[in-house]
Amino acid sequence: MISDSGGGSKIRLIGRRMFVLTAAKAIIVFGVVGRLISLQINESKKYKTLSDKNRFREWKFAPPRGVIKDYFGEEIASNEKVFQLHLIPENAENLSALLYRLKNILKISDNAVLRIQKKIKSQKPWDPVIISDNLTWAEFSRINLFLHELQGVEPIISVARVYREQSSSHVIGYVSKISKRDLQQKNYLADMKAAGMRVGKTGLENKLDSEIIGNVGHKRYEVNAFGKRIKEVSIDQGKSGKSYKTTLDLELQNLSANLLKDKAGAICVMDIYRGDIITMVSSPTFDPNKFVHGINTKDWKELINHRDKPLVNKALSGLYPPGSTIKGLVAISALENDVVNTKMVQQCSGSIELYGEKFHCWKKKGHGFVDMRKAIKESCDVYFYEVARRLGIDRLSETARSFGLGDTMVKGFHEEKIGVVPNTKWKKQRIGKSWYLGETLHSGIGQGYWQTTPMQLCLMTARIANGGYDVEPRIVLGEKSKFSVFAEKKKNPKSLEEFFNSDVSNEFDDTTINLGYNPLFRNQENINFVKDAFFGATNEPGGTSYGSRLNKKEFMFAGKTGTSQVRRITEKQRELEIKNEDLPYEQRDHALFVAFAPYNEPQYSISVVVEHGGSGSKSAAPIAKKVIKKLMERHPLRKKIQDNYKGEDV
Amino acid sequence: MFRSGSIQSHLTLRDKIFSLDLTLTICIFLIGIISFFAMYSTDGGQFAYHTQSHIVRFLIFFTLFFIISFVKTSFWYSSATIFYLGILILLILVKFFGLTSSGSQRWLDLYFLNLQPSELMKIGLILFLAKYYHKISSGDVNKFRYLAQPLLALLFPVILVITQPDLGTSFLIAVGGVIVVWLAGVKMKFFAYLGGLFLLSAPVAISFLKPYQKSRILTFLDPSRDPLGAGYQITQSKIAIGSGGLFGKGFLDGSQSYLDYLPEKHTDFIFTLFSEEFGFFGSMTILLIYILITWRIVNIGHTLRTSFGKLYCYSFATAFFSYVAVNMGMVLGLIPIVGAPLPIMSYGGSSMMAIMIGLGITMSCKIHKDQSLG
Secondary structure (H helix, E strand, O other): OOOOOOOOHHHHHHHHHHHHHHHHHHHEEEEEEEHHHHHHHHHHHHHHHHHHHEEEEEEEOOOOOOOOOOOOOOEEEEEEEEEEEEHHHHHHHOHHHHHHHHHHOOOOOOHHHHHHHHEOOOHHOOOOOOEEEOOHHHHHHHHHHHHOOOOOOEEEEEEEEEEOOOOOOOHHHOOEEHHHHHHHHHHHHHOOEEEEEEEEEEEHHHHOHHHHHOOOOEEEEEEEEOOOOEEEEEEEOOOOOOEEEEEOOOOHHHHHHHHHOOOOEEEEEEEEEOOOOEEEEEEEEOHHHHHHHOOOHHHHHHHHHHOOOOOOOOHHHOOOOOHHHHHHHHHHHHHHOOOOOOOOOEOOOOOOEEEEEEOOOOOOOOOOEEEEHHHOOOOOOHHHHHHHHHOHHHHHHHHHHHOOOOOOOOOOOOOOOOOOOHHHHHHHHOOOOOHHHHHHHHHHHOOOOOOOOOHHHHHHHOOOHOOOOOOOOOOOOOOOOOOHHHHHHHOHHHHHHHHHHHHOOOOOHHHHHHHHHHHHOOHHHHHHHHHHHHHHHOOOOOOOOOOOOOOHHHHEEEEEEEOOOOOOOOOOHHHHHOOOHHHHHHHOOOEEEEEEOOOOOOOOOEEEEOOOOOHHHHHHHHHHHHHHHHHHHHHHHHHHHHHHHOOOOO | OOOOOOOOOOOOHHHHOOEEEEHHHHHHHHHHHHHHHHHHHHOOOOOHHHHHHHHHHHHHHHHHHHHHOOOOHHHHOOOHHHHHHHHHHEEEEEEHOOOOOOOEEEEOOOOOOEEEEHHHHHHHHHHHHHHHHHHHHOOOOOOOHHHHHHHHHHHHHHHHHOOOOOHHHHHHHHHHHHHHHHHHOOOHHHHHHHHHHHHHHHHHHHHOHHHHHHHHHHHHHOOHHHHOOOHHHHHHHHHHHHHHOOOOOOOOHHHHHOOOOOOOOOOHHHHHHHHHHHHHHHHHHHHHHHHHHHHHHHHHHHOOHHHHHHHHHHHHHHHHHHHHHHEEEEEEEOOEEEEEEOOOOOOOOOHHHHHHHHHHHHHHHHOOHHHOOO
């Protein structure tokens, strides 16, 4: 037996030393427990998030945009199936070899391949890159044929914006890829970065973008440490964007675009009570579909270098001096301000000398003795020089503003221009010079500093035609507008027109104002006088647009021509009587025409501008005639929808 | 079982069974049961290879535990040196005939199992040193001659294992050995000298480290240094444990391990998996069982009267605890990843065999505490 050498003292030493170890163990246990508490209790949330980030990968996809329809439900901007090719870089075995294969199969340019490679580098390896977002059927089937060799590539059927008509390219606008500027301006895009996402750039596509864009869908996959998709955890189809009905009439849009074919200009048509914009067409137009998948350089250059600026919506952004179309407004301003009365007679001998300057009438021989009605009907410039002289520019500009000039009127169109309503203050501020009296005279016939858009002229005419109420344009149904508020309060839409047509003259009560529409007149007789004078201009011999009249009673319209100079006519040119057609295109006058129809029970106002079209009576009025004819033919259809009004916004 | 102070020379099997430490046995069995579930989960919720083999091993080695318990302590005492030398020979054989896996030569192919002698050395060294210090008188402990022998006995296997290379196991072997030396009463100053020597030799040692070992240590100091490479394990393990929260993600629902984010989930990171699925309460349960086991072993040591028994039990308890602490500290990101299994829980036959032998000898000490070592 081996004795335990050392005996009790040794065993006591072992016990003492063990105590130290036990203490050390206790400290370590505290350390481990403390760490567990910190990880699993205190920071658990953080690690749960990290764990989910590990686990889930999300693929976002763009939802279909809402459809934009016209008043009758015709789709103007809709969606169509497109074949796309996505590439998920991390699934590809050899990325450069794959890209080379794709390049050959799809005939992708070297530049495009470089772009794709750059894109791949800039994002996560599991985020899909769109190789092509609009494959032809042939390409799509070719890809499917080789698919087994193309690991990492996914053919996808998606939807994309399509515009079936080019007549509405400007008012509807177009969509394109999201730019940095879009991200800055539209906050809602921040969480919409999905492959193939498109954003509205102009027109209604831009105005309605936040609603029409819909909600991004996503597929969530659980992936393992190697990035392999294990299972689809959730799928959110996203939400299609909200669809909108507009006040537009696609058929009229098409007709108007046709009438302006090969011309530069714009046509606007508006419901004078509701403010509904029925037509807004600008010419020349462009193919908005080209922007959806990225316009190529050649097409883009062609568009921006085009003489007539196809991308500009001339109805809202084209600025033209209103010319004689302003004369109705000058007359109203003068009558309302009691500067003149309708009986005032002025002799026109073709020109007038004032302040040492010679002011010409368009009619060289002169109109002889004219009163106000005849001055409007035959568009006598000399008469309006005198009226403007007595009225003064500041009172005229005030009336012009109240009738809708000099301001943006269609909400939400960033491209809309405000134009210029000149007055003494404006000139001082903008040009830094005092106002000359001679400028008042030019302003009286719509020349000089005036800048108006076709939409403003249409609105001005609507406000005259409805008896002098401040109707406001609207284009989207369901959107709050002056009319929708008014209709809501009035409840019975049938009484709406009674309201407008009632002879309230000077007397209107508080309720009228509360309803939302404000009279713009002191004496409605003055408005009615101008309407009658417009009737004369179109329907009585000698009137400037007599040649374009419609005889059928329910089609009869009343309008005012305008010819706005884009250059100063020298005395020499005047003597030579150079015809507009003989001038270089850029120097020819703009042709304008404003009108309302039908005369008896006015419903619609219209404005037509033909850039460098010569004179209003020769080139703008005949176009207006054709539009009005179609407009009145389609009036019953529109009326039918409105009569079936059941509370929803029509 | 009642004994009236007299030294009994013979115990019946029935006596032996009744004198088993019940708490310790139950705790071992509990850890075993828990490890089955954990292994089932690492197999993706299938009764697959790892689970089957783990259960079989547990049953074999649990039986071995009882067999060893019932063998007289004097047998373990007398065969300690042979045991140690035998394992040392095996370690040398590994150098020549060992199987290499992921760059490390650790295993001997014994046909029915791949033996990892370094794991057995954890117990072998403790056993050897306990016997050694049992024999020498307490006055001799601090004499140079009696210091050099245990130091050599410790360094030889440690160097063999370090060069396999296997940093974790060699560290744990050394820890076990140092604990015995400490308990035997070697003066503090020698530990200070050894510590100083270690610090001085550290730069030299580091130059011998394999690049992956260096990067593991650097990564421990800053896991974000290389989040996809060496820092990956620590980061993912922390995410798994942290995301478990209070109650865990549920059995078989540990996404981190299920989706292969967790490395070595069968072996070194089994605690991570369990922690992810059963949360803070699960982790605490396991920790508690391990503490209980440690406590029971220490407690057995208290009742023993021989230096050998006390040295062995105290050392083994502390070493056992250090295995748990190193493994948990590692997966919790408290210390560098060195490769140290969690006793019984981790998949691996040699490790489990070593632990069961260690526990068995402890139990043998308890059962045969009234018998002499002679």
